[in-house]
Each structure stands twice: as C-alpha cells, then as structure tokens.
Amino acid sequence: MDIKRIVSFFAIVAILFASIAITSPQLVKKIKLGLDLKGGFEILYVAEPIEAGKPVTADSLKQTAISLEKRANDIGIAEPEITTEGKDRIRVRLAGVANEEEVRKVIKKPAELTFRGPDGTKEMVGSDFVEGGAKIGYDQSNRPMISIKVKDKDKFKAVTEKLVGKPLAIYLDETQLSAPIVQQVLTDGTATISGNYTFDEAKKLADTINLGALPLKLNEKYTQSVGASLGLMSLHETVEAGLIGSILILLFMLIFYRIPGVVATITILTYAWLLLVVFNWVHATLTLPGIAAFVLGIGMAVDANIITYERIKEEIRSGKSILSSLKSGSKHSFRTIMDANITNVIASAVLFYIGNGAIRGFALTTILSIVLSILTNVFLARLLIHLLVRANWFKKPGYFGVKEAEIRGL
Helix, strand or coil: CCHHHHHHHHHHHHHHHHHHHHHHHHHHHHCEECHHHHCEEEEEEEEEECCCCCCCCHHHHHHHHHHHHHHHHHCCCCCCEEEEECCCEEEEEEECCCCHHHHHHHHHCCCCEEEECCCCCEEEEHHHECCCCCEEEECCCCCEEEEEEECCHHHHHHHHHHCECCECEEEECCEEEECCEECCCCCCCEEEECCCCCHHHHHHHHHHHHHHHCCEEEEEEEEEEECHHHHHHHHHHHHHHHHHHHHHHHHHHHHHHCHHHHHHHHHHHHHHHHHHHHHHHCCCEECHHHHHHHHHHHHHHHHHHHHHHHHHHHHHHCCCCHHHHHHHHHHHHHHHHHHHHHHHHHHHHHHHHHCCCHHHHHHHHHHHHHHHHHHHHHHHHHHHHHHHHHCCCCCCHHHHCCCHHHCCCC
C-alpha cells in the first residue's frame, strides 16, 4: 500500500469538503433570484418615437434602456434587469416589487430632458436639440468637452442672453446631471459644455442629451407578474425536487460502481459547489429554468462518470489488471465525453444568442455546467481514482462493480 497516495487522496477530499462546508451557506444567501422565484413582474416594451416619422435607432434604444434602469434604481428597486431586444424592444424585469402599478407608471413615462435656469424655469427641452448632435471633443488642455447643436438658433440666443453668467442646469427627469455656466451669448446654434469631466462622464452626458433629442415612448407588448408567495413556493418545490433527484443519482452511483461511485459522489458535490461559486462571481440571476439547467448539469456530470466507469469495467472484464483497465478506460472514454459536451455547448450557445430572458439563463447555466463538469467529473475524478488505484488499496474487481465470474481470460 502506498501511504503517500492515500494521504494525498484524503487531503484533497478534506480540503474540498471543508471549503464546501465553510462557504456554501454564504454562497446560497448571496445568490440573486429571478422574479419567477422572488416575485415581481416582467414587461416587454415596444419603443416608438414621440415625434411621428422619426427613427428608432440602436443608440436611442440603448440610452432609453439606461434611462429606465436609472429610474428603477432611483425608486429603490434592487438590481433591475433591463435589456434591449431587436430593433425596437426593451425587456424590463423587476424582482421583489410590491407596488407594481405605481412602478409601471413611473417606468413607462418617457425620459424628460430639460434645461433649467437658476429659478427652476424650463428654458429648453431635449427635442430642441439636433438628433445625435451632441459630440465629444477636447479643449486646449486636452480635457473632454461636449459640443451641442440646437434646432432653433433664435430661441437659443434668447436663452443665453437671459442667462449670461448664470448656470443652465441639465436635468434628466428630476435628477440634475450638470450645471454649466453660460459664458456668452450664442448666436450660431452651437455651444460647448466644458468642465472637469472624465471621458466617461462626458460621454454619458452627451448620450443623455442625444437621448433627450429623440425621446421614445414605450408601449407594453407583453407582461407577466409573479407574486412573492408563489415565487417562494416555486423555489422551495424546485429545490426539494432537485435535492431528491440528486440524492437518488448519488445512491445509484454508489450501488452500481462502488469505489468509482464514491469518487463520482465527491466530484459531483464539488461540481455543484463550484457552480454556485461561479454564479456568485459573475452575478448571475437564478431562475426556474436556471435551476432546471443546474439539475440537468448534474445528470450530464453523472453521464461523464458512467461512460468512464463502464469502459473501465469492460476493460476489467477482458482480463486486464485494475491499473491497466483504468488507464485504457479513461483514455477511450475521454473522446466520447468531449464530443457529447462540445455538442451541448454549441446548442446552448445558439440558444443564448437567439434566445432571450429565461432561455438565455437556461443556456448560460448549461454552458457553465458543462465546463465545470469537465473539470470536476473528468479531470478531478481521474486524479482521485488514479490515487486510489496506484495506492494498491483496492485490488479486487468487486470494488469496481465487476464480479469474478464476469472476467474473461486473456
């Protein structure tokens, strides 16, 4: 018996299980739940310009989505999910919302960009500016500045005459973005906004002005609401079903594969823990389809173990030694496992690219599951079982689920 390999095996297992036991409670608490588990609502908006005949551009759609996210944050909604889809659609997911109707009214209202004098008077609005006319440039000190163009030169001249030496504050809804001082009367319909801006701050302000120059109104195309209690019940039932299924899978592996089944149990538990770690690391949102993909990933992880261990059993039945069977079985099963997983990754990538919402969540979870499954249930499993076999601790075929009568002579 090789004591060093036995000690190495138990040391690896002890470190893994200690890490799982210490970190898992916090990982579970930190998981961000989707609205189908936490409760909330989802709305798909179709955007169209307020002024008839104006286009809905990719930039205006993106900036409208940014405006909606900011508005949701301002009213206290934690981690809103707002994404653009296609050429004119915006999907809004807000979890944990109690006053749904009030929030929907606030979210749907078009973003209002206004330019106000010191007394709060609205001197100009976003539609007074040329669409896409706000550009970023640099002053003589190489500091970022924003150049803007207006549609009505005379109106702009009158405003600047009135406010020379005073601020003309820029507001998005009721949030002040900037308050540049009017330095002189402007007669040609152009102006520059300068200050101690970083490039990102200048770009954000320019994008906001361009958004205000082409405001969009939002029409509800689809809506779905999930009550908090219903979401909680769905979470409990889904987790319970997943745990029962996982326990049955682990029992199956232990009964049919003996020592390899023990290794599979270790690697599957490690796989599940690593998936939680990655979920927290990328700040992914867990949804019902995501949990389904999680459980499916466990099944796929078991498949990798079964393919390897069945091949090893066949090699043992052919009369080879345990170590020789392990080497040959691992080698010949690797390509089959990789082919199956690569096929699933490709299919999931296509789903992620063309899908939306829950479909993309399912696809992302599946891809992460496959990658982690290969790391744990192929490479880690191979390391652990090689340590046990090379330690000469388990020499009998029965430890690998093979009866003596099934072994054929060479």
